Amino acid sequence: LFPLYVSVISLTFRFFSLSFPHFVSITTYYYTHTYTHDTIRFQQQQQQTTAGFPFAGNTGFGAMSAHIPDDGYCLTVYGPHVGVAADGTVGKVERSGIDLIDTCCGSAVAASNYVDSITNGGRDVTMQIQTFTDFQQNAVQELILPHGKRLADADIDGKRMVELPYALYDSQNMLLSEIVKGGSTGIKRGLALLGGVQINTGPDTPDYFVPLRFDYMNYRGDVIDDLLPALTGAGGADDSDDDDEE
Amino acid sequence: LFPLYVSVISLTFRFFSLSFPHFVSITTYYYTHTYTHDTIRFQQQQQQTTAGFPFAGNTGFGAMSAHIPDDGYCLTVYGPHVGVAADGTVGKVERSGIDLIDTCCGSAVAASNYVDSITNGGRDVTMQIQTFTDFQQNAVQELILPHGKRLADADIDGKRMVELPYALYDSQNMLLSEIVKGGSTGIKRGLALLGGVQINTGPDTPDYFVPLRFDYMNYRGDVIDDLLPALTGAGGADDSDDDDEE
Numbered sequence: 153l154f155p156l157y158v159s160v161i162s163l164t165f166r167f168f169s170l171s172f173p174h175f176v177s178i179t180t181y182y183y184t185h186t187y188t189h190d191t192i193r194f195q196q197q198q199q200q201t202t203a204g205f206p207f208a209g210n211t212g213f214g215a216m217s218a219h220i221p222d223d224g225y226c227l228t229v230y231g232p233h234v235g236v237a238a239d240g241t242v243g244k245v246e247r248s249g250i251d252l253i254d255t256c257c258g259s260a261v262a263a264s265n266y267v268d269s270i271t272n273g274g275r276d277v278t279m280q281i282q283t284f285t286d287f288q289q290n291a292v293q294e295l296i297l298p299h300g301k302r303l304a305d306a307d308i309d310g311k312r313m314v315e316l317p318y319a320l321y322d323s324q325n326m327l328l329s330e331i332v333k334g335g336s337t338g339i340k341r342g343l344a345l346l347g348g349v350q351i352n353t354g355p356d357t358p359d360y361f362v363p364l365r366f367d368y369m370n371y372r373g374d375v376i377d378d379l380l381p382a383l384t385g386a387g388g389a390d391d392s393d394d395d396d397e398e
Numbered sequence: 399l400f401p402l403y404v405s406v407i408s409l410t411f412r413f414f415s416l417s418f419p420h421f422v423s424i425t426t427y428y429y430t431h432t433y434t435h436d437t438i439r440f441q442q443q444q445q446q447t448t449a450g451f452p453f454a455g456n457t458g459f460g461a462m463s464a465h466i467p468d469d470g471y472c473l474t475v476y477g478p479h480v481g482v483a484a485d486g487t488v489g490k491v492e493r494s495g496i497d498l499i500d501t502c503c504g505s506a507v508a509a510s511n512y513v514d515s516i517t518n519g520g521r522d523v524t525m526q527i528q529t530f531t532d533f534q535q536n537a538v539q540e541l542i543l544p545h546g547k548r549l550a551d552a553d554i555d556g557k558r559m560v561e562l563p564y565a566l567y568d569s570q571n572m573l574l575s576e577i578v579k580g581g582s583t584g585i586k587r588g589l590a591l592l593g594g595v596q597i598n599t600g601p602d603t604p605d606y607f608v609p610l611r612f613d614y615m616n617y618r619g620d621v622i623d624d625l626l627p628a629l630t631g632a633g634g635a636d637d638s639d640d641d642d643e644e
Contacts, residue, residue: 202454202455202457202458207453207533207534208448208534209448209531209532209533209534209535210529210531210532210535211448211504211505211508211532211534211535212448212505212534214504215504215505218496218498218500218504219493219496220496221494221495221496222495222496222497223495224495247465248467249467249468249469249470250464250465250466250467250468251468252464254464258457258460258461258464259457259458259461262457283456285455285456285573285576285577285580286455286456286457287453287455287533287537288453288454288455288457288458289455289456289457291533327531330531331531334531
């Protein structure tokens, strides 16, 4: 399977450079990418959603896997994103044609403020539990609520915005793992799951990706191999991590 | 404002040809496209979701409008999609590299089957109201439930699959209108809303779009002009509909 892995790794970066130009990296991030082993035919599927949570859910995953070519493998990329402004501020980013240096990811920061209003107090008591027209954001807030203490602790060192994307990733990884488990029999040949944090910077500088999980699994959802060391270079002689650093 | 309109119309088709290649036209369709008037700088934002409903909601719309360039206008394209197979079957489509001629849109057909199980009976009584990992699909089903009789009537003539995307459009248009109303003050210069039904065909034939609404509105959410006749040619001497038909 080595050639597949190499393809996955090289395609991953080609994929990112194709798929994450800065102008679409705003609210979303549940990308799925399918291709056939021999022809390396690209077929990109995107299921985008608030703050990066895979809200298209079981049905979205089922549709995605049904649309993998019959002889095709699948690479799914997921995770939250976070801006880093030119002055190093985490959680904000410059945007082309816009004077305001605004929050990034806005949905995540809003959810963080909600969580802070719970852990620190100050939130008005209300009878309004849910708004249907904003249910994704409500779900984001609920899904990171258990990280309240963790975020508050990071706040003490002024690192709440650094901790936030990792907290989001943990919740997203749990949700995506559950969805993949439920739909793994629909995977045709195999699935590579690449999860991590996308780092957005201003218009004149490149974006980055911090890989946190890179599993190759078969159609039964069994993890066949952990590809993460091949990306990060941790504990291996494989120098393919150069691709990541350059 | 005429040059803007012309830009919107020509960009609309350029936009579709860029943004709706068949391989990404699977579960989604809430596309937003922003550009500045003079430079016509493209900035494409996509918020994709199950069956075409704008589930990114108020927060997604707010993020989108915050990311319009300060001197920019915005074109938002939304609607369901439906496959038409080579033999004329509505609700199915051929897909490159996949032998099975499968349902399209799968989420919509699944929701239609759910609605049919209510109007025609036959659904098991259950205590399982919601599954969090599939809440978008649950919402799709609830949002088209009021069209149950309309779809059943169409069934009599064998036209359920033809009626389905129009029923979906009506529900989506209602939801998007509510979201735009709530977020219109975030629009920087103006917003063109293009709603309709995307028609997918097999890999060797082009896709089509049936425009059903094309409103230009200001940042207060007031409709300034109905651009639909300029697209469809209805009631006007404007022959720009040629673009639509060819």
